[in-house]
Amino acid sequence: MNKLRLGFFKYSCCMGCSYFFAYVHKHVPEVLASFDFVFIKLLSSKGTPEGPFDIALVEGAITEAWQVDELKMIREQSKKLFAIGSCAVIGGIPAIKATTPELDVEKRVYKNLSSIHSIKPHAVDAYVKVDGYIRGCPPAERDLYEALTSVLTGRKPDFPQYSICIECKLKGNICVLIADNMPCMGPVTNAGCGALCPSMNRACYSCFGPMKQANSPALAKKFKAMGISRDDIIRKFTEFGADTIEFRKAVEMVYED
Amino acid sequence: MTGERTFQKFKRLIPKKAFLLWLDSLRKDYKLIGPVKTGNHAVFKEVDSSEELFMEYGTTMLSPGKLFLYKPNEELFRFAMSGKITIDEIAPIAEKQIIIGVHPCDVNAILYLDRTFLGTFRDPHYEARRKNTLIISLNCTRVSENCFCSSVGAGPFLHAASGYDMLLTDFESEYLVEIKSRKAEELFGLEGRSAGRDEMRLKAEKEKSMKSKFKKAINVSGLDNIFAENMDHPIWQQTAEDKCLSCANCVMVCPTCFCYDLRDEMSMDLKTVTRYRCFDACQDIMFAEVHGGNFRQRRAARLRQFVTHKLDQTNQYGVFGTVGCGRCITWCPTGIDLTEITREIQKFKS
Amino acid sequence: MKIDINYIARVEGESSVKLEIEGGKLKELKLNIWEPPRFFEGFLVGRKFDEVPDIVARICGICPVSHMTTAIRAIENAFGLTPSPEVKRIRKILSLSQILSSHLAHLYVLALPDYFRLNSIVEMLPHFEKEIKRFLRLKEAANSITALFGGRALHPVSMVVGGFTKVPSKTDIEKAVKELESLHGDALETLKMVSELKYPALENHAEFVALKGEGEYAINEGAVSSTKGLNIKEHEYAFYFIEDEVPYSNAKRTIIKDRGSLMAGALSRINLGFDNLLPDAKKASEDIGFKGGSNPFLNNLAQAVEIVHALQECAILLRGLSLKDYFADFKVREGAGSALTEAPRGMLYHHYEMDRRGIITKANIVTPTAHNFLNLEESLKKLVTENIDKPEDELILTCEMLVRAYDPCFSCSVH
């Protein structure tokens, strides 16, 4: 079989997805046998970002204008483009910046802003069509393999779209929201991590971002009833989901309240 | 379950200690599963000795039936993909097991699961485990906050004629042990005292006093066609938008919810595909999606499916889908309560 | 002649080196860290203390544990909370496991290919199967230690202000210890392999700075010490270290007040803490004739020695765990706190000011690569000057090798 051409692109992020990808854990030989790493900066010098690519993986939020241009070029060059990791999928942590006046945020960091050219942080699909989302921070291992094998076999990838709660119950964890009164984001968060936080005795902080059509205002109401302050509720929905419609609904509701 | 010769359904009083010792003596042939205390909760799990059991538990989050008979996750087939594809059918593993302390609602829930998995098409995995499992039920001694089993005839004392092996009733220092299957009759060697009319009267009194303790109830006789006639009652939309998170906790903890998904997972070398089965939930937005539409796109429709499947839709199996364990109420993050929804609709009618 | 090294691969994050040679002399050299800023210090303001560890973890995908530990310790300092010895032990285990992962990745994947004139580990695979298998074994073990306590190897979830939300079972720890002990030979082989590489010669007169502990190889706490006699407490850091903006770079750079550039990282730690290494690591190091040095390329060697040490110390600490007192309650109060730890790439500083509800009012983070920035630039200048006659290709490669030897993390440095 001809190897498929793979490109891995990093924008504004911690590069954890590349790092994670570089060790596709137990599958290094298989991945190398099936893919040509045409471009992946963390692993290889002398790569070319020009393509064409059979599969492009994009990590990081888009926070500078040149990234948009390059991203569009990559999209044109790629048969399949997957957003990998919460920054690329939902804007992730970098999107917190946009919850307050951005210039203030920038001024807190740099005295001289003349060489800083940041634009409002967004997920990758704000600019280009995305063929699939490998969610999570770090991304779910299973979803990464699903993306890779789907491209290899020419089928549509299948990613979970339900709540963390389902995974949590499948694991048999006693619910931390109900039993321990912890403000768990699991009910509105997309599955994929295997309900890691509740399994470690803590509330989910939604590092996988909102699930499709999450009813975040209803959860915000529940948090309020639990005695959680308005600001704390807003923070819950803006840690990873600041750039998502689903979580903005909760924030708006709390503001209007 | 299968054609059994008639056996003797005897009733005896056995000191609790002796009973538990007998249980331990079975451990060489059986896995012993029962309620165990963890923190403020009880969970059903395998124990090494009857001493770990916590028989006074109120209710567990997950039911024994959906942990040890119908498994949350089960590998069914493995496909070898190189060259001509071959299918390897995973043989049912059915270690012999005893589940002790199963409350009446959960026994009824198992009987409900039987209708799905031992119907026209029998699931070999479920069937094998069911055959190899001894179910020892325990009549309830405590009514938890959200229990309403007495309203739907599923508790607090068990009245099902068959489908389980033994029934215990707490008689302070003793158990009233009732033998309900041939398997149990053969295994049970303890003599104890034979229980007579007095004991049965005492049992009936206990049941009566238990029944008076329920805080939650539902009027099933008033249900009739009420759901079908009130499909668009505002309560659905209102509850769905205000409260329902579509998180599916209700479905996951429900001991009678049987829905599943079949999933394929391909190994990275593309040489093997594993097909497995795992619980699915009608609250998941993808659950009823087809090309060109989604039959339950609206959250209200999904919520209504759950509630009506439990309280209406009895045409399916001829019994209620709920056993009144109250789990979906307890573990719903926003406390959505199907008995309240029902009351609301009944109010509307009258 | 102008040389633009725009594509510095096999490092974490984005940077480029621009240099100009005129008349056989280096006229100008700039290290431009153009990694896009994400403004962590800006948007942390207004967030609550309990979110901080989870947020700052995302500064770096390679050393999240360091950022979390440092932030947690800074906040605990502000609250006046002293963690139990058990908490300290677990934190050190996590830090060591992350140092292991990071060093292994750096040595095998990022640095090694250069020494064989190859572009990537993918190209190495056919010739170095044994080495790569060894790498994967070690890496898997290191990751699984982090995951054992943290829930997952990257961005662990159990680390919170006050300690840990959950600890693993005795049996799982037992298994992990056995696994680590079985890998001692692999660690020694790694050191041997790294010691046989040919490093370019380069003198570096920087001040080597690292935390120094009493009788232990300092990772999460210690006095800030240097090869030029610095010896201060962690809360005094801000008086001695100055961070400044550079017009051509998104990363800031740090110097020691009135003294200039510094070097942090594995080589600094070895230079300052060699005597605190575990006997086996010390002996292995002495056997290859390495006790530290000033050539930045030796950072590779220092990392290999730390691998031997960290693997063993992890096992020792694991054995000593009681699995009790892994969380302490605390009172939120207004105040400021800072902390320093040794991240894989060197000294990491976090500083927070909070109001009475624990809302961050000011945040400052100085990463190892910011500490090394100026020194790296200076070393590059020296390297180019000393190798000015080399063919351009060779010169570029040597420069890249030097950048990689520092194991910089540009994502961290900008954050």
Place this chain on the structure above:
Amino acid sequence: MKNPLKPIKAIIKGIRPEAEGVKTYTLSTEFPFVAEPGQFNMIGYPGVGEAPISLSAIMQVGDSTLRDGSFKHTIKSVGRVTDFLKDFKKGDELFFRGPYGRGWPVKKAEKKDVLIVAGGVGLAPLRPVIQIVLNQRESFGDVSLIYGARNEKNMLFMNEFKIWEKDISLYITVDEVSDVSKSPHPPFTKGGQGGITKEWSGGINVGLVTDLLDRVKIQPERTIAFVCGPEIMMRFVCRGLIMHGMLQSSLYVSLERRMKCGIAQCGHCQHSGLFVCKDGPVFSYKEVRGLPDGAL
């Protein structure tokens, strides 16, 4: 004990492009495959999953349209499984299990007039009914087919219309007129009703299926109707037929729901307590009319 979910291997004997995005696959397996009209198989491939697909031609008990025991599926590519199938070639392996479900009550229709109404891919599950009618023409009264598709590019089995019309009356309609020259089924000539005529005599109308109901002479008391298509179309057809005096109980519809198992376990296809896979997919209109979460 054999697991009822275990797939059976089949070989693709032939593939015929049917319409835009629709192909008919002729499959055969080790044993002669027998089913009832209206039943379906779960068609799948390891790693991709399974999807319920009706049989569009079968060997039936007592009668054989396909004497060798092979069977056909006419599949439109719309999702994971169906998209994957579109690149298959003759000779490839594929998996199925079945047949499942309750099909069309063809026996009940004997000696009666039969009205078949189909929309889009909905003609596929009705094709076996047409086959029976053609094979045992004398057993039935008047038989009419009303068939509508978005445009003629989406129309199935056009090559067979000429044969069908010898025995049954055809009423064909499209929602819109599309570019004739790009049609997969030349030759078309311009003219005739709705601007198009074709090889068979009736012509293609432009409009909805329901518009054609008036054109068929329906004798309500001796007619049985089989309807398959999008649910909303079936709703209007059934209501229209009731207006023509037909009884709810002589109208039959075939429902589509998501299915994972096909054997009344996975729950996906539940429709107010009915399992569409087991109690259906063919229901009498009376059984499913007005149920929640449906369009009927």
